[in-house]
Amino acid sequence: MRAARSLPFGAGDPVVPPLVQSVAFAHGSAAEQDAIFANERPGYVYGRYGSPTTAALESALAELDAADGAVCFATGMAAIHAYFTGCALAAGGRVVAQEDPYGATRALLERLAREQAADVVFVDPTDASAVARALEERPTRVLYVESISNPLLRVTDVAALASLAHARGAKLAVDATFASPMLTRPRELGADVVIHSLTKYVNGHGDAMGGSVAGAGDVVAEMRERAIIDGGYLPPHEAWLILRGLRTLELRVRRQCETALAVARHLAAHPKVGRVHYPGLPSHPQHELASRQFGGAYGGVVSFALKSDTREAAFRFLDALEVVASATTLGDLYSEILYPAMSSHRRMDLAERARLGISDGFLRVSCGIEDPEDLVADLDRALELT
Ligand SMILES: Cc1ncc(COP(=O)(O)O)c(C=O)c1O
Structure with missing residues (x-):
């Protein structure tokens, strides 16, 4: 993973609290505003x-x-x-x-x-x-x-x-x-x-x-x-x-990647899980490329299919989760799960969805920064119901 030193901000970060920042008034003399509109000098004229x-x-x-x-x-x-x-x-x-x-x-x-x-x-x-x-x-x-x-x-x-x-x-x-x-x-x-x-x-x-x-x-x-x-x-x-x-991107992503790797390994060995997609697993088709390209981290998202690859099993699993929130987004502080067949890929042609491997028991987990053990325990409890 990339080093924290390269995060481009510091104590002198020129961040203006938005509430005191006018988006409506142009600043400077008329000649200065004219130059700003002409892109000849930096400045702000409208939000x-x-x-x-x-x-x-x-x-x-x-x-x-x-x-x-x-x-x-x-x-x-x-x-x-x-x-x-x-x-x-x-x-x-x-x-x-x-x-x-x-x-x-x-x-x-x-x-x-x-x-x-x-x-x-x-x-x-x-x-x-x-x-x-x-x-x-x-x-x-x-x-x-x-x-x-x-x-x-x-x-x-x-x-x-x-x-x-x-x-x-x-x-x-x-x-x-x-x-x-x-x-x-x-x-x-x-x-x-x-x-x-x-x-x-x-x-x-x-x-x-x-x-x-x-x-x-x-x-x-x-x-x-x-x-x-x-x-x-x-x-x-x-x-x-x-x-x-x-400001906390490096800390968050480092933790999320570590947790995701632990979750992926755990799921890959779980009897109720059919297949796991995670670039950090040697079984992933681009594992070697990911290791080279990403510098030893593999991302905070893990996708997997339930062994019982059905919509009913997916619903039972989703309803049993307590730590992992059902959410359409990813990359947040808290762990989130998406059921693509119900949401992002709902409109996709069924044959195309099947060809790509987005089956009825396919789920996507975005790992947050919680204690990884809490996350694994939550997934395990829900998997028992599938
Ligand atoms: C890879 C990728 N690109 C683009 C988008 C769109 O971003 P937004 O929801 O901010 O419009 C998403 C949303 O999930 C995404 O996953």
Whole structure:
């Protein structure tokens, strides 16, 4: 895992409490305001154009993501939408995307393809020759992947995909939400653009939503323009909460990864569990890659299927849990469980869901910072009822 020294904040952090921060008044003389509007000098003229607190979060993220800059949006999906419409698919761009990204990302791409004739194809990102073939079919602007996929926890080889994309004139964009900047910095491995749902690990307290796009200057300029004209910019109060979360990112993620590894090992040996997906287990198909790419940590999420792989067993299991909260989100201080067949993958074609392995008894646990023994005891008690 990444060292704490690289977390970009300190006592001099220029965070302005949001309540004393005006978003309505332009500052400085008319000539100074004119220069700010013209992007000739830094400054703030209106909340949607930028605010000191959101700017502080953006500069911290730009440093964490090793980027020229970052732009923050109201949610992860707002960031992803801004990137696809503003950069990747703008003016006839073509996207080759991971076949199993976060459900709303796939739904967004399918919708853009259906309603706006966007050129999008889906591919298995762990199959290098399939990715190469897809990139070669037609000129492609962006290859889009998640560094750890949701909810199957497949791991993508960022360095290899970056070379593959660049050799064919495409950029690589990585949604690094699950890995967080603590496990990987995709731009240091060759990726061009890094996207986060800040709602998850970066904030980590389950009390604010946000998203970010980080990259080179041209991407940042386009994302800034999208935030201004589409209106999805992250408001200062949320940025303030997310900056608060960022301060403990390293501590939280370290603990969550240790707990997740213990939970994954325990579940893998449990007679009521059919299969476990966790990059830290030697049985995971990309275990060796994950060890190399993530520096010895494997993320805080564990997915597994019940041996009794049915909806009834899953319901009994979910209803019996006391420590693990039923929640659609992940990456928070407390442990959370998601039942994809009921929620995120409810609308997915049944055959496609089965092909991917998201069966009726498939569950996703996001480990919190509780005592790991409490967590394991809670899971064990509920498993007895399946
Ligand atoms: C990998 C990934 N990317 C993006 C998102 C969307 O983020 P948000 O819910 O903040 O819009 C999610 C949400 O779960 C996610 O898991």
